[in-house]
Amino acid sequence: MDRLNDKWLRIVGVPLTGVLANLVFFDAQNEANEVSRLTAMTLSVGESLLLWETNRLGILFSRKKFPSIKSTPSRIVTQVVWFTLLTVTLRYLLTYFYDVTQFWGYPIPSRAYLINIIVPFFFIIPIAAIYEAMYFYRHWYRSHFEGEKLKKEHLQSQLLSLKSQLNPHFLFNSLSTLSSLIPENPILAEKFTDELSDTYRYVLKTQDKVLSTLNEELSFIQAYFHLLETRFGEGIRLEVDVHSQFEDFYIPSLTLQLLVENAVKHNTVSDKTPLVMKIFTDDTGNLLVKNNLNKKVSRMASPQMGLRNIISKYKLLNQPEVIISQSAESFQVQLPLISAQEMAKLKLSDLV
Known part of the structure; x- marks a missing residue:
């Protein structure tokens, strides 16, 4: 299984995504309810890291179980199921916690539950698609070009053997x-x-x-x-x-x-x-x-x-x-x- 080379995405990309998501989708609501922007962004970054790291495990699991190019559909289906179940569950439980405890100083309306669950998919799906595209291309490249190289090695072996014998x-x-x-x-x-x-x-x-x-x-x-x-x-x-x-x-x-x-x-x-x-x-x-x-x-x-x-x-x-x-x-x-x-x-x- 290929190692995920995503150090900078995890350190910079995901936290930045959390900040942008908070500004775009929740900043106006937080300002109306006098919620500290620093607090909101800090929690948004923490939530983004938690959500991505748990979904990232799904990518690792799917690649280990279905590593080949032929099994790409099975790998993608596994990831989609993993992302859906995990994202919906985590976001619902987190929103429910904020609602019950009134963490932000106000109860969470029903519409906010839906928004809090849907919004993460706008970021998870494109990032996961980039991961899969890079993985697929790497394996296709290796299969195609190393296959060509092995053909040449096989031909060289034939020539070398015939040369030594004949x-x-x-x-x-x-x-x-x-x-x-x-x-x-x-x-x-x-x-x-x-x-x-x-x-x-x-x-x-x-x-x-x-x-x-x-x-x-x-x-x-x-x-x-x-x-x-x-x-x-x-x-x-x-x-x-x-x-x-x-x-x-x-x-x-x-x-x-x-x-x-x-x-x-x-x-x-x-x-x-x-x-x-x-x-x-x-x-x-x-x-x-x-x-x-x-x-x-x-x-x-x-x-x-x-x-x-x-x-x-x-x-x-x-x-x-x-x-x-x-x-x-x-x-x-x-x-x-x-x-x-x-x-x-x-x-x-x-x-x-």
Whole structure:
């Protein structure tokens, strides 16, 4: 729920409204009955603050209960009902108190009851309408422009993934491995070809998907990792320990591939210094991807596009942040998993 940024309205605007209302609607009557203008205005300001602060609670309540743009009619109806019941009740009880106690030195006529109840609506309704218009515009702007931004991020993710998979260097290594396997081990070569095909098939299939289930991503990464194992042998290992209860949760598509590719790219991979990748979940619904560190020596700093892309996606999906931690021995990325209930709330149809 958005915080109401209305400090100055509450401090200056509402008291000023109380002063103006008293001057316009009640000043002549107060003067005729010799009521002190200072007293009348002070009480009018107090009444205005009380009335607005209680009605303001209705705005907060309606936004909490109906926060989305789609639920705008329900939010407005809730506010109207709240304003009507509260304003009528407060103004009637206050007028009745003035009438019974003759606080102003005279009894309150029946017509004054009606005026005292109706007048506040001339100020509450326009102010509340401004609040709602600003809230609606803010959410529309966020939904529209951040949706466009997420589309661009999704496209960048596709391009980045295809670039990392289909670049000439990767193809050269894969085809060289396949070429050497064909005469030496035709059965393994056939298996390697199938896994290479599965890898590209998944990449093409997920081009139009923002999110994939963890189970889908794990199946893909197993096939992708077999390619790496064929290429690096004992120099690379994968350990997966994912609770079955999280397999139907979601993560951005091709996230695991980006993290594995990132680890292979920046670390030395050999039988003597094997790269060990661990993918596991914790009890709080996070997926953790961890690898040991044996960094390659490089003169050029890495732009870390893969990691930045993943972080941006989580941010634009309004999910908890991705946590990256590194020590002298290891590098770890913590990814929040997205439940089916959260998935249903995301408007993904506009992002593909």
